[in-house]
Amino acid sequence: MTIAEIQDEIVEEFSMFDDWMQRYEYMIELGKSLPLIDEKYKTDDNLIKGCQSKVWVHAELQGDKLIFTADSDAIITKGIIAILIRVFSNQKPQDIIEADTDFIDKIGLKEHLSPTRANGLVSMIKQLKLYAVAYQTQLN
Template identity: 85%
Template sequence: MTIKEIQEEIVDEFSMFEDWMQRYEYMIELGKALPIIDEQYKTDDNIIKGCQSRVWVHAELENDNLVFTADSDAIITKGIIAILIRVFSNQKPQDIIDADTNFIDEIGLKEHLSPTRANGLVSMIKQLKLYAIAYQTQLGK
C-alpha cells in the first residue's frame, strides 16, 4: 500500500469512533500492537528529542524500503508512534520524504493532544523523515 492509501485507511478507522475517548482507546490498542524495538536499540541515540515521554525509534533498510520499530514509556505516545510507523514503515525513503501528514489534521489528532504531546508528534514526524533523508543519501538516489 502507498503512504496515501494507509493514511486514508487510518482516517476511515478514526471516523468510526464517535468521541475522543474511543479514539484514545483505539490509539492505546494500536500502541500495544506496535512492532517493538529490540532492546539493543533503546539507547540515547534512538530517543526522539522534543518528546516529553521517552520514544525510541530504530530504522533499517530492507529491499530499498525503510522499516521502523519503536517503543515508548507512555501509552498514548506509544499509540501515536504506532500510527506514524504504520504510515511510514516499509516505504521507500523518497516517498517518506515527499509524504504530507495532513491525515493527522483530518483525524483531529493534533488538536486533541496537550501542547507537549503535539510538539512530540511533530518531533516524531521530523525524526522519521530525517531517517529517510539519511537512508536516501546512503542509497545515492
C-alpha cells in the same frame, strides 16, 4: 499500499468513533500492536528529542524500503508512534520524505493532544523523515 492509501485507511478507522475517549482507546490498542524495538536499540541515540515521554525509534533499510521499530514509556505516545510507523514503515525513503501528513489534521489528532504531546508528534514525524533523508543519501 502507498503512504496515501494507509493514511486514508487510518482516517476512515478514526471516523468510526463517536468521541475522543474511544479514539484514545483505539490509539492505546494500536500501541499494543506496535512492532517492538529490540532492547539493544533503546539507547539515547535512538530517543526522539522534543518528546516529553521517552520514544525510541530504530530505522533499518531492507532492500529499498525503510523499516521502523519503536517503543515508548507512555501508552498514548506509543499509540501515536504506532500510527506513524504504520504509515511510514516499509516505504521507500523518497516516498517518506515527500509524504504529506495532513491525515493527522483530518483525524483531529493534533487538536486533541496537550501542547507537549503535539510538539512530540511533530518531533516524531521530523525524526522519521530525517531517517528517510539519511537512508536516501545511502541509496544514491
